[in-house]
Amino acid sequence: MVMTETIATFSPLYQQIKALILGSLQAGEWKPGEAIPSENDLAARFKVSQGTVRKAIDELASENLLVRRQGKGTFVATHHEDRVHFRFLRLVPDNGEPHYPKSKILDCKRLRAPAEIAKLLDLKAGDAVVQIERILFFSEEATVYEEIWLPGTTFKGLTTERLVDWRGPMYALFETEFATHMVRATERLRAVAADELSAKHLGIEIGTPLLAVERVSFTYGERPVEVRKAVYLTSTHHYLNELN
Amino acid sequence: MVMTETIATFSPLYQQIKALILGSLQAGEWKPGEAIPSENDLAARFKVSQGTVRKAIDELASENLLVRRQGKGTFVATHHEDRVHFRFLRLVPDNGEPHYPKSKILDCKRLRAPAEIAKLLDLKAGDAVVQIERILFFSEEATVYEEIWLPGTTFKGLTTERLVDWRGPMYALFETEFATHMVRATERLRAVAADELSAKHLGIEIGTPLLAVERVSFTYGERPVEVRKAVYLTSTHHYLNELN
DNA sequence: AAGTGGTCTAGACCACCCC
DNA sequence: GGGTGGTCTAGACCACTTC
Numbered sequence: 371m372v373m374t375e376t377i378a379t380f381s382p383l384y385q386q387i388k389a390l391i392l393g394s395l396q397a398g399e400w401k402p403g404e405a406i407p408s409e410n411d412l413a414a415r416f417k418v419s420q421g422t423v424r425k426a427i428d429e430l431a432s433e434n435l436l437v438r439r440q441g442k443g444t445f446v447a448t449h450h451e452d453r454v455h456f457r458f459l460r461l462v463p464d465n466g467e468p469h470y471p472k473s474k475i476l477d478c479k480r481l482r483a484p485a486e487i488a489k490l491l492d493l494k495a496g497d498a499v500v501q502i503e504r505i506l507f508f509s510e511e512a513t514v515y516e517e518i519w520l521p522g523t524t525f526k527g528l529t530t531e532r533l534v535d536w537r538g539p540m541y542a543l544f545e546t547e548f549a550t551h552m553v554r555a556t557e558r559l560r561a562v563a564a565d566e567l568s569a570k571h572l573g574i575e576i577g578t579p580l581l582a583v584e585r586v587s588f589t590y591g592e593r594p595v596e597v598r599k600a601v602y603l604t605s606t607h608h609y610l611n612e613l614n
Numbered sequence: 615m616v617m618t619e620t621i622a623t624f625s626p627l628y629q630q631i632k633a634l635i636l637g638s639l640q641a642g643e644w645k646p647g648e649a650i651p652s653e654n655d656l657a658a659r660f661k662v663s664q665g666t667v668r669k670a671i672d673e674l675a676s677e678n679l680l681v682r683r684q685g686k687g688t689f690v691a692t693h694h695e696d697r698v699h700f701r702f703l704r705l706v707p708d709n710g711e712p713h714y715p716k717s718k719i720l721d722c723k724r725l726r727a728p729a730e731i732a733k734l735l736d737l738k739a740g741d742a743v744v745q746i747e748r749i750l751f752f753s754e755e756a757t758v759y760e761e762i763w764l765p766g767t768t769f770k771g772l773t774t775e776r777l778v779d780w781r782g783p784m785y786a787l788f789e790t791e792f793a794t795h796m797v798r799a800t801e802r803l804r805a806v807a808a809d810e811l812s813a814k815h816l817g818i819e820i821g822t823p824l825l826a827v828e829r830v831s832f833t834y835g836e837r838p839v840e841v842r843k844a845v846y847l848t849s850t851h852h853y854l855n856e857l858n
Numbered sequence: 859a860a861g862t863g864g865t866c867t868a869g870a871c872c873a874c875c876c877c
Numbered sequence: 878g879g880g881t882g883g884t885c886t887a888g889a890c891c892a893c894t895t896c
Contacts, residue, residue, distance in 0.1 A: 382865060408881060419867045424882085432676075434858060440882050441874035458857055555857040560848035561805035561823035579805035579823040585857075604804035611855060613702055613799040613829075614678060626884060652862060663886045668863085684863050685893035 387416055388426035395435060395446060396590040402448035402545050406436065409444075435553060435590075449541035449552065458541070458555060458587075460609050461602055463508065471513065473540070476503040476571075478530040480522060487519045490586050490597045498522025502533065505571055513607060515571040516600035524550060524595060550595055555587040559609065568601045581609060631660055632670035639679060639690060640834040646692035646789050650680065653688075679797060679834075693785035693796065702785070702799060702831075704853050705846055707752065715757065717784070720747040720815075722774040724766060731763045734830050734841045742766025746777065749815055757851060759815040760844030768794060768839060794839055799831040803853065812845045825853060 391406070400406045409427065413420040427444055430436045434457070437445045455470055462468040478500065485495040493499070499522050506514035518540075520528070525548050536543045544550045564578040572580075580601040587596040602609065635650070644650045653671065657664040671688055674680045678701070681689045699714055706712040722744065729739040737743070743766050750758035762784075764772070769792050780787045788794045808822040816824075824845040831840040846853065 384865075405881095410881090421868085422866060425865085427882095438882065439875090441876080441880080443881060460855075460857075557855045557857060559803065559825065559853040559855065560851075561825040561846075563823050577821075579807050581803065581805040581825070602805075607804075609803040611704075611801045611803065613704075613801060628884075654862090665887085666885060669884085671863095682863065683894090685861080685895080687862060687894095 384422045384425040400446050402446045405443040405445050449539050461607050462610050463607050471506040471508045474505045475533045478502045491594050500525045512572045513603045519597040550589050552587045555585050558584045572603050628666045628669040644690050646690045649687040649689050693783050705851050706854050707851050715750040715752045718749045719777045722746045735838050744769050744772050756816045757847045763841040796831045799829050802828045816847050
């Protein structure tokens, strides 16, 4: 491992290794679900000790970018097979076990980004975006209505049909079809009164209190690639959050 | 380090060390804000290598029980000096920098635990509890109204006066005066309509949508020691959550 | 200068998985 | 049996803090 030579650029070896692995992930050298090379292989490639590679991988695993499996290898995190969908959907029933909701796609169209969305997605106002509208049903009850915005260039071939036919988490579709893996997200929550549109979609009275959830999701390299504006009906479900 | 001898009790050395350190924290051998012995000292005490102690401490630090400071030592986490009060209070202004709110204590009384509270606090219905009512002001605006329940035995000497006089986070008071350090918490969120009481305290109309936040806090050893039922006014503030 | 945590190495052995 | 990650050790050196 060669030390960087520009001024004021010190960082531990394992951080440099981490950055290199991150670069390979971002470049798609290893795809979600695939195994990355073994610790020994990487140590040989980067000319550092296995322990140093290990520490780099440790951090990436703790950030949920990689998943270690003893005896098998280290794998690129994927939204397929992810038992923990509740990492991104925190809505759970007041009683009983959480289970994955059914999604009903209402619409999927291409339009020009409003200023607010453009800003959040790091685009210019007027740039092409895809907008999706859908409802989530928890045990047959309409519980979530949401609008999703995506950058048009990244999600060029996305159609209503593609969405409707898809079984499973939307993020798994994004990953497989559009090479976009969601790494983390930021959510802003507030209480609002149901407007006419929300009331219609959720089958409730106008004015019913709803939990408004605004999400911005990021892929590798802190690049924002999704904005969601949702309202959650919280009469029989709640948003669960762990503070550590 | 002696291996435990009961059947089916395997665990890595560093996990055993971690449990021992945790025990000392729980027993109060080192108080919040104090330094624990150096890694070398602990390695000698437990007769393991420094690296093994290091791994144990790493985990405790990542769980926010300990804080490492290079060149100085490793310290027991404390709610004093904690720059990050936003670990437990996720409400931030829509615009501008977050800043700590002012607290106005309305009441602090002793009563018998309702069944629901008792269950959450691992007590029997009718056991002694302390109930606090207060309002939080964000830049002079009443924004949060909450009721707090605490186990009566642990918080025996807690009075309204003690609370009113206290400057700083309530958890710092609990830590110093009642030897109870909050380690983590679980929050359940939903949207509700303001009832008469909430409306009065927050100076809003009955029916205004509010964010209802129910928190259960835990101290060392997953022992529940606090229940909070709060309503947040989210017209100029929102609840911020990071999904990783 | 002495003490602390932070990094890095090299090597050993273990636990798990798959062929 | 051979490969993977997981644990543990021992020792070296670095960076930061305090005296």
